[in-house]
Amino acid sequence: MTSATAKNSPTVLSLAQLLEQQPATPPACWVEPGLLPPQGILFVGGEPKVGKSLLVANLALSLAAGSNRLGFPVPAPHRVLICQFELPLPHFVSRLAVMRRALGAAADHHLLVDTRVAGHLLSAPQGLGHFLTAAHTAAAEVIVLDPLYSTHDQDENDTRAMAALCHSLLRLREASRAALIVVHHVRKSIGHYEVGSALRGSSALHAVGDTYLLLTRPSPQFNTLELRFQFRYAASQPPRLLQLDPHSLWFSPASSVPAAAPVRHKVEPEDVQKVLTDRGAPLRYNELRQQIMHRMACSKRTAQLAISEACQQSWIVQDNGHYRLPS
Secondary structure (H helix, E strand, C coil), rough: CCCHHHCCCCCCHHHHHHHHHHCCCCCCEECCCECCCCEEEEEEEECCCHHHHHHHHHHHHHHHHHHCCCCCCCCCCCCCCEEEEECHHHHHHHHHHHHCCCCCCCCCCEEEEEEEEEECCCCCCCHHHHHHHHHHHHHHCCCEEEHHHCCCCCCCHHHHHHHHHHHHHHHHHHCCCCCCEEEEEEECCCCCCCHHHHEEECCCCHHHEEEEEEEEEECCCEEEEEEEECCCCCCCCCCCEEEEEEECCEEECCCCCHHHHHCCCCCCCHHHHHHHHHHHCCEEHHHHHHHHHHHCCCCHHHHHHHHHHHHCCCEEEEEEEECCCCC
């Protein structure tokens, strides 16, 4: 539709007119099941270093190649523009090169990277203009913003400021006609069943998205992620597990979380003494506690109680801020 035609088109339409112009069924999602609808906004949230950027890079390559390698069906390839702020460009390209080995050249001409994104803010008119120019230059169908906090300089707990940022995200989506994948951190303390509401900052962010994907690590000892979902348009989905291959840097479906070492609920005084015996030297409190937690797979509280009990029963003694074996 040309601009002249658009100006002459009526802005208020009847249901009959809408049904003539629009399909009766919604268009298929670009990532199934319901993860990324056309011109949708997908938020990917998780704690720092949990694997958000790796997963989103996998998703971007899958979209660009039209590949189901990640475990989510991608019916067709799409042009993807990545705007990432965390890694220096050479390091980011090196990461993509490792992932590319699994796909060959399938994504080479559909995956694009904004190499001059640093310093441009969605919250400023000039910054929004930069993102729009990059999107049009790339003819992007999907835009990745990783992470969100690097695209603005506002107080994330200020509802008005975050509402303005959400408005900028919507303007970017509407003007580019692209879907958005937005990476964001979560609050420090979240409930087990929270997904979209776990995102850090104002609740305005929980209102603007179409899909929310929350990443958690069930066991810190393994490269396994649990994915929890919240959808605006699609049916709810049970959590999924993904396993990271550290050599290919690709996640793939995992049937179950590997069994972690059994948790010791009780640490005996002799266990504390054995830690000191094996080390062969006195230890400061924090060092001793950490060694006990690591060796016995116990909580900090359990280790603290064990040290206190070992001192009371004279299995170990405290001397000038260090803990040692009795003479």
